[in-house]
Amino acid sequence: MQERILIVEDEQKISRVLQLELEYEGYETIVAADGKQALEYIEAEEWSLILLDIMIPELSGLEVLRRVRRQENDTPVILLTARDEVYDKVNGLDLGANDYITKPFQIEELLARIRANLRKTVQSGSSNETLQVGDLQIDTAAHEVIRSGNMIELTPREYNLLVCLLENKNRVLTREQLIEKVWGFDYIGETNVVDVYIRYLRQKIDKGYDKAYIQTIRGVGYSIKEGSQ
Known part of the structure; x- marks a missing residue:
């Protein structure tokens, strides 16, 4: 077509x-x-x-x-x-x-x-796949994020960042890699925008739950891992 x-x-x-x-x-x-x-x-x-x-x-x-x-x-x-x-x-x-x-x-x-x-x-x-780690899942066809049965509302940028992290589950992504994948290869600005949006995501995804999925790897970047605590 x-x-x-x-x-x-x-x-x-x-x-x-x-x-x-x-x-x-x-x-x-x-x-x-x-x-x-x-x-x-x-x-x-x-x-x-x-x-x-x-x-x-x-x-x-x-x-x-x-x-x-x-x-x-x-x-x-x-x-x-x-x-x-x-x-x-x-x-x-x-x-x-x-x-x-x-x-x-x-x-x-x-x-x-x-x-x-x-x-x-x-x-x-x-793809139309479901991305999942533990009780956190994303229905990429419906653009729905659910944790422990609770629907989580994300902005488009927060959603794209979470999808990127889950698509690279158990891998560590640098701030530069996240900028390129989520913001675009020619993004002009500070890489600390990643830290800001990671903080937003943590407030919505991890706060109030026993297990925190979004991990900071000091001096490197961020990751979502199966065994995160």
């Missing part, structure tokens, strides 16, 4: 170039020129991926992203932004963006990012 990409971009010259390049590569595309139109398209149709400019009329790209993720829509989103500010990039990733690219960009790089994110979607969609 042909993969469908929604281009959310108000600059007509840019959106036209993107549309021509993507259609040349075999993708089906539609352009939305503002945030409200983008939401209408997203809610009405199925998309393989969304290219979402941050600076668009009506609703900002970040507000569109916030509403999309609030609806539990996990369509891959790549943010397009002319800003070179760390805040926008970090904020977008924390809201659930899968990737970002700063304008002006080379079309070859954008195409590579699109292919990478579409591959991840295929891989995750084909």
